[in-house]
Amino acid sequence: MLFQFKDVHLQVDDLNILQGLNFEIVRGEFVAVIGASGAGKSSLLRMFNALTSPSQGDITFRGVNIDTDIQALRKNVGVLFQNPVVFNGTVRENLLIAGRWDQNISQTLDHEILAALDQVGLVDIKLTHHARDLSGGEQQRLALARTLLNHPQVILLDEPTSNLDPKLAREIMDQIDKLREALQLTIIAVSHDHMLMRRYAQRVIILSHGKIIGDGDFETLDKSHAFEDAGLLKNEVKNAT
């Protein structure tokens, strides 16, 4: 078992963002966390790499409390944000940014960097190219390659394709799914786009008002009212399949 959430709550000021979450995630899963806007999806995702801590409850990673070694946890659990951060500098400088504190990264050889770029489908990019000149899709791939250089076991996706056109979004998701198989990664993706997630995720956690109202495979949950209860249209879901 990779992650275990036990009675996890998150309260910010007087708002109950997440309430009584209990679930486990095993290695190699592609889990989609879906829900309407404000359901608590992004707050939940931030807990997997301890960017946010629960107000109450326990989270373990590989059987150990998630707070035990936060830096090691974050190297193991990479994240791809909705708007990728690209630092001022070249492609190489962006990829090796973690070399500022991690000797393993600073000593990465060019062929390893090129292999990481190849893994994310960035094949015709020069390492000396200015990273901020890349297109939105290329910047997202660059951010993914940067995460991969940490050799993570888990990759968190926070609406990573919501700013991309549907064709490009699908290409990037295909690439991530291939990586999951090749590198035995665990993927936890937050998305409001359940149609897209249905293509990749084996398991879906449906959040509504900070509570889990559905957890299982899409087929089983289609038979329940969970999607409608979460404010997601069932017809829309079926049409996408």
Next chain:
Amino acid sequence: MRPDFYVLSWSDLLVSLFFIAFSLFLIKKWKLGLENTLLIGSLRTFVQLTLMGYVLTWFFDQQHWAFMLMLLLIMILIASYEGTRRQKNSIPHFFPAMLVALLSSAIIILGTILLFILDVEPWYSPYAAIPIGGMIIGNGLNSTALTANRFVGELKHREKEIETLLALGATPKLAVFDAMKTSIHAALIPNINAMMTVGLVQLPGVMTGQILAGIDPIIAVRYQIMIMYMWFTTATMANMIMLAIVYRQYFTSKMQLRRELLREKA
């Protein structure tokens, strides 16, 4: 022939009221509506500085190290309070951060000047410690107040960048290091520019004052050079110490950015 010094009498000072009268005339002509403000400002300048003159005269008569240390501590406390008050953003524990930054700079820089550069005897002589200490504390205050404001602005601007670095395994210090560098850089540039142009464009106030008071310009220049170096070092040291304390306030013990602090007061 060089005069020994120019004595400015109270009646001479009255003549300088001409400047205020002339400014009032110009303000009225342009209908700037600043007449009352200028009158109050002029009056306050006169009253405050006159009082300060008498207070300083009394201070200069005191010859005791405990008195001098107490006075410097009070100046630092007031400067720290003023620096905290000037912040647009409510930075947690900013007052103690300013206090530590100003106190450390004052001890190291004032101590070096009194003991090793001017060889003041006794070291707590108010004629040296008060004006030089005041310059160090005042300069430290101005510089750190600006740097702290800039730093919080950088944190807001770079929030995603900082979280990306944390997510890649950076410590909080490394995650905000670029923000700290940019803030200090911005604070030091005016000091460096001042060092580049001093004497070419304008004569600094301290030097002008000394020359007017009859000090040999060569001696006045030496003082000014020491002051320029002192200002730069104060700004560098005080800013670094202040930021080393302040950046920690923006993170939890679990290396999380306290985003709620960046949402306060736009």
